[in-house]
Amino acid sequence: MAVHRAVEVHRYSGLPVWRIIRLDATLYVANFAGTWKGHESATYKPAATPRSSLYQGFRRLFDSMLKDAQRVI
Template sequence: MPDGARHLMGLAAAHDARNGGKTFDLSEFPEVVHVYAQQTAASEDIKQLAALARELDVLAVRGLGLIGLKDSLLRSSLARPAEQQGPRVRILLLDPESLAGGVTLSETRLRELSGVCDLQVYRYDMRPTWRVIRVDDTMFVSTFDADWEGHESATYKVMEAPQGPLYRGFQRMFEAMLKEGSRVV
């Protein structure tokens, strides 16, 4: 993996720049168009895109703050005027065997949305690493770590670009998890 890509993912460079290695140049990765310190800094950008979205994919642990609760980040974007069709929404939540209370509450709240948009909710059972919000051709990606939750992590705004590995990689991961997941709504 090139050092620039390693740096974007929070990994150490393969070659130390002090030893003549190539330095990181963001222009080599035109997919990453903005980096926010936390998800809250990206929230207005996410809401604006979601309000007009045709498709919305979410990969989260519980999803309560993203879409499950009435005052969550994305929920208000799904209710649209009767003449405007709601988006197709696909949500991946951690299997509640791993984190029972929050996931089942989120599933209950998400069932309420099935009347206002084409909603699909799935459970996945792998250890959460990434948090992904895809709004049409824009993704907001953050990570889970032992020291922080996904919303506390730096959030990367990633746009689909020709030959761009990040957008396609995250989209492929989401589709594979969806295929392996169990549909609950």
């Protein structure tokens, strides 16, 4: 994957509540619940439409977390 695109992986120190994966302008989100592991959660792809408040909210959250995160790859 890194051969064709720039790939970055960041680690943040906050409580993991959301798993957010961003591939260019596409977001995939899932939550971490206390009763099961994150990989068992459903994953959602919020639509990047002009008035999509859910997409915009997760994008802002992602950008905010990225500012304080440590790049590991």
